[in-house]
Amino acid sequence: MCGIIGYVGDKEIVPLLLKGLQCLEYRGYDSAGIAIHEGHHLNVIKTIGKIAKLEEVLKIKKATNGTNGHSNCGIGHTRWATHGEPSNINAHPHFDTEEKIAVVHNGIIRNYQEVKDKLINLGIKFVTQTDTEVIVQLISENLKKTKSILDAILKAVKELEGSYAIAILFKDEPDKIYAVRKEAPLVIGIGNDENFVASDIPTLSQFVDKVIRLNDNEITVVAKNAVEFYDLNGGRIKKEPQIVTKTKDILDKKGFKHYLAKEINEQAEVISNLLKDFLPNPEKPVQLNHLKLEPDFIKSIDRILILACGTAYHAGLTAKYVIENLTSIPTEVQFASEFLSANSLLTKRSLVIGISQSGETADTITAIKKAVLTGATLLGITNRADSALADLAKEHLILSKAGVEISVAATKTFTAQIAVLYLFAVYTAEILGTADKTSLIKIKQELRELPQLIDQALVRAERYQEQVIKYADKPDFVFIGRGINYPIALEAALKLKELSYIHASGYASGEMKHGPIAVLDPNVPVVSIVVSGETYERVIQNSLEAKSRKAPMIAVAIDGDKKAESIFDTVLHIPQVSEIISPFLTVIPLQFLAYYIAEELGRDIDQPRNLAKSVTVE
Numbered sequence: 001m002c003g004i005i006g007y008v009g010d011k012e013i014v015p016l017l018l019k020g021l022q023c024l025e026y027r028g029y030d031s032a033g034i035a036i037h038e039g040h041h042l043n044v045i046k047t048i049g050k051i052a053k054l055e056e057v058l059k060i061k062k063a064t065n066g067t068n069g070h071s072n073c074g075i076g077h078t079r080w081a082t083h084g085e086p087s088n089i090n091a092h093p094h095f096d097t098e099e100k101i102a103v104v105h106n107g108i109i110r111n112y113q114e115v116k117d118k119l120i121n122l123g124i125k126f127v128t129q130t131d132t133e134v135i136v137q138l139i140s141e142n143l144k145k146t147k148s149i150l151d152a153i154l155k156a157v158k159e160l161e162g163s164y165a166i167a168i169l170f171k172d173e174p175d176k177i178y179a180v181r182k183e184a185p186l187v188i189g190i191g192n193d194e195n196f197v198a199s200d201i202p203t204l205s206q207f208v209d210k211v212i213r214l215n216d217n218e219i220t221v222v223a224k225n226a227v228e229f230y231d232l233n234g235g236r237i238k239k240e241p242q243i244v245t246k247t248k249d250i251l252d253k254k255g256f257k258h259y260l261a262k263e264i265n266e267q268a269e270v271i272s273n274l275l276k277d278f279l280p281n282p283e284k285p286v287q288l289n290h291l292k293l294e295p296d297f298i299k300s301i302d303r304i305l306i307l308a309c310g311t312a313y314h315a316g317l318t319a320k321y322v323i324e325n326l327t328s329i330p331t332e333v334q335f336a337s338e339f340l341s342a343n344s345l346l347t348k349r350s351l352v353i354g355i356s357q358s359g360e361t362a363d364t365i366t367a368i369k370k371a372v373l374t375g376a377t378l379l380g381i382t383n384r385a386d387s388a389l390a391d392l393a394k395e396h397l398i399l400s401k402a403g404v405e406i407s408v409a410a411t412k413t414f415t416a417q418i419a420v421l422y423l424f425a426v427y428t429a430e431i432l433g434t435a436d437k438t439s440l441i442k443i444k445q446e447l448r449e450l451p452q453l454i455d456q457a458l459v460r461a462e463r464y465q466e467q468v469i470k471y472a473d474k475p476d477f478v479f480i481g482r483g484i485n486y487p488i489a490l491e492a493a494l495k496l497k498e499l500s501y502i503h504a505s506g507y508a509s510g511e512m513k514h515g516p517i518a519v520l521d522p523n524v525p526v527v528s529i530v531v532s533g534e535t536y537e538r539v540i541q542n543s544l545e546a547k548s549r550k551a552p553m554i555a556v557a558i559d560g561d562k563k564a565e566s567i568f569d570t571v572l573h574i575p576q577v578s579e580i581i582s583p584f585l586t587v588i589p590l591q592f593l594a595y596y597i598a599e600e601l602g603r604d605i606d607q608p609r610n611l612a613k614s615v616t617v618e
């Protein structure tokens, strides 16, 4: 939520800040702005809307001499509104009253009202509805009592409660960015005669190959040729840079119309890469030995609790079937936001699995921190090695290695998460000896075949498009599945809602008759996941009940399923696959269904309204 970029150096600053903001736009895109040192003043240019709008505004300003863009130092921000609606005024950067300080902020100041009231009593006038303005006004107020900028910031952050990554420009320090963080990411990029500040490493890796991660309660002063670090008492800290791979342009859509389409199409490659690392040979055990989980601990696990949100939660629900099936360890999956440690039944013998693509989701991080207080062991699964979850789960971490996912809706990271969870289930079963060798080898062989099967589904994209766009005018969709494909029904409904804004619900198909069937009529398509196996006949039965209510009927079914063809109006075929492995394939036509319907409706595919990719507020 909210992206921050900062630059000190000799390059042309405006294009550079804009490029950084484009890389960070996934974090929020309701408004954006920059502040640069220009001559003897700070110039703030900001607007409601996306980075493209900011670019237009900057062009107009340049043409009308509103900014000459000559500057060696600046900060930028892309916003996901928390306090105060998206508007020009609430867009960051924010000024203090005297326009001597400009601040950009990611996070939430929980005690902002209290601080604001105090400052109002001192006669300070606030112009925005944001919590961020209290930061800049507080620093400004502190500066009246001390000459040291560092002291003024330190004093302010000690008074602020909440989470923040903040970058600050001071009119009187033309070549420096001050930055501080607590529970929100901020990284410094180290270049030659130039340095950067940003919310994430992939953005910095567009510019530099050395980074230094700021830790909680650390403050940095970034100049062109020097970066200093301090603790909250003003003591100097020494920090060493880490090398990152300078990535090719992460904004390249590789010929696809949308990042979402590109990312859906990358799924075979992502799974293939994971298998190369973790399952090079199906005859041999899964290679997750980097986890420092002792076999004795694994043998003693009394329960597994999976904590996650949104799509990652659906990955957890899918994994529950596989983990319980292969290891017999009781596995519970909870929305991280619903986790109550008092009711958790966790013990020192329990394993908590935290799943988060971004590794930053506040609900997930908070729940995990509470869960580990019980003495339970944490296993983290994330796509981001530079995240809070990766830090928390240092000892037992599996990276899902899906590459940067730019589109806000998760697709390739979902399949990567379930791949990692399947591998973990097999790994655990191999240690426990809870599943017979032949069935484990069969699952491993099937996993190895997945990239090919996924490819076979992906090449059907156009056919799926033809089949689904006729349903784009429907106001409501119901997705049903049973067993291991019930979470896929949930995921499909979430994807359709996010991308098309059409209301959709996912149900366990047996539950339809217990109430939801009342919503069915010829305007509410029912999408059934009917995969050969244990659940097949019963999903068919539940689908027939829906058909009798004249709902338009769509199925995801295996190639050659004549029965499905005779029942459903539209069948989205997938290649032959076993039931246990099927979620990797059933999800694909459903991702395309959401994509093509949203496209048909002219939606903003990669940046749906109201969303942000990284939800760092509870």
Ligand code: F6R
Pocket: 309, 310, 311, 312, 313, 355, 356, 357, 358, 359, 360, 361, 364, 408, 409, 410, 411, 494, 495, 498, 613, 614, 615
């Ligand atoms: C769905 C989506 C969200 C995220 C959720 C958790 O397409 O993107 O539901 O899955 O916000 O995010 P992470 O996995 O980053 O914790």
